[in-house]
Amino acid sequence: MLPPSDYLTKIKPFSFLDEEQIDELIKNMHVSLYKTGKTVFKKGKVLDRIYLVRDGELGLFDGDDLVEVIGNNEFTGLASAIKKERTEFEGRAISDTICFEFRARDIEEMMSRNREFAEFIEKILRMRFSEIFHFEEDELMALFSKKVSDVIFRDPVTCDPESTLGEVVRLMRDNGVGSVIVINRAGNPVGIITHTDIINALARELPMTSRAHDLMSSPVVAVDLSSSLLDAYIKFIESAVNHLAVARDGKLAGVITIKDLMKSFEPRSSLLNYPKIVKKMEDIDQLENLVNEVMASMKNMLRSGLNYETISAIYVPVFDQILRQILKKTSKAGTTTAIIGDFGRRELVIPPVYRLLIIEGEIDDTGFSDYYSVIRAEELADRDDISDLVELADSRYLLGSGARYVSFKENIGREVGNKKEEVIRLMKRELKERITPDNCDRWIERTVRLWTVLNGEFTSRTTVERIKSMNIDPEILSLTAEVYSAVKLIRLREKIFDGRSRTDSIILKKSVGVIRSFRNIMKEEMRAW
């Protein structure tokens, strides 16, 4: 056993190597001390060693700009040493720094002999971050990828629109079910009658001869038989119902209840309860507590290996619902409001702070104003700032007059279309921005929004959807989308777990590199404008 193998076995990916393999790496290692300011490697070189910082800080510089800092027990030079690419940056010691330097050849040799070691390095090189997150449990992920068809067993109980209340009650009793689906002659579900509907009917003292079409709730919220449980989960949260019709090719195939889903998800099903809890909450303070509770429930989700898009898809509807409940109490009649910003794109941020755009009407100040900030459409018009207008591409309707909202958004879209020159200038300015681990996600959000706006689209979509719709090299697009998701996930983890893990820091640093290459391609593309 060679020194310092004990030390190396504690550091990923060396921890994947056995004693003999570590010794082989050490046999050809250099240990170098670089005085502050000393160049470790130059820009534009293909490195023959990778550098593990044992003690000190190594800065990567683009000219005089410090791009990133490699700290204790982190390494750099992998891309150049293994992929034989020229270094993008100059490495310089920021303080007196000791590096353990391993030969590229030896690392490659280990990669050919040790699968785990190779996979870890390849992941870093390909930046398949989402996989790095999968260290922990992915049991929840497995659950979510199950199909609706895996959890429904019973044929649906149905009636036709002309069936009477008495018949429906007997159907429920005889089949031991909590809901009856109303189907038309073509076999398409047109409504659903649940226990709640029966109780309501009785409370209204409707006669037992009342017809199903007067009792039912419609339209029926349905999922496809082949949908994943995740889709069903989101539908339940979004629509705050207890029963979903399951359809195959538009025809009724079964019913899935919230209980079926809970059975699969226990004990993680608490989110499914929120929509109903929210509906009942009258008090703003209660809602505030609920927001905290929902945030706490995020811990498991974040550990589960779900990606950022999925977590957003699960949580944004819950937070939306809380927002609607608050606004129900605070907005005056005739108010039309849209959500802009992160939540406008249906992207989750923590703490959840909504940005609301009031198109007409008014919202009172509430005790829980931390939850949202408000801007009025007139204020935006007065400011006459192109970046404000472009941001409105993210807006989505929340409440009030739908027609009023649509015409507002169409007008803004036209206005922005007329100011194309200004948008191009804004884009060119963005492309000159310095990208850092702290601003890289925001930078992507702004530039891909500008890009889609320049390409004539003015609808609210997630950043990843926008990236994927771009018409440039698909490889860099999928990498950028992946990096963006990874960074957003880190942002959530930072807030929820109160800090950043070492893997997170590494990923952030690597992400900046990818985003820079993305920017270079954007720059090329923008020359045509």
Add this chain to the structure above:
Amino acid sequence: MVESIVDQDYVVVDIETTGLNTKKDEIISFASIPVREMRLHMDESFFTLIRPERFKLDSIKYHGITESDLMSAPTFGEVAEKIEEIARNSVVVGYAVHIDVEFLKSAFKKKAKKKLKIDRYLDVAEIEYWLLRRRGSAVNFRLDFDSLLKIYKINGFCRHSAMGDAFATAYIFLKQLSQLQEYRIGLTDLMRIGKKVRFF
């Protein structure tokens, strides 16, 4: 003109012996790591076990070297030339290095029948005393090897093997060189600092 301490070639040496008596005890392992231009060259490091003429079991237990390991090892005579080559043109560096040098010289005389010329050597403990004093710290504690490891926050470097100790020593020496550079110490001064005899 002062010769730069960075341009000098050094070699960090550590030996394990059957005991502490330089006259009677024998070297059973030798490890060396060259230090040039502020860099440890593990690719040029050298380690060998050495078969002693007589076996002393106590120290053998301590080093974790077994009798059978030693049975198949070369004799000192067989590795003497290599050791001489390693020491040539380099300043020898070690912890309590004068003992190691004594052992080596004695072994050369007895077993290789020739004189080993090592006149320049540096002790990392002596250098550390100087650095501490230079920084105004009163050195009223024993600077044993463990204290040095603590000062330089070294762990995980496999102690108690010739190679492990040589590596730790070399690492310490590298950091010391860096500090000495800041005090603008030249090679002549360094030789004096690293060898200075203390009177307490």
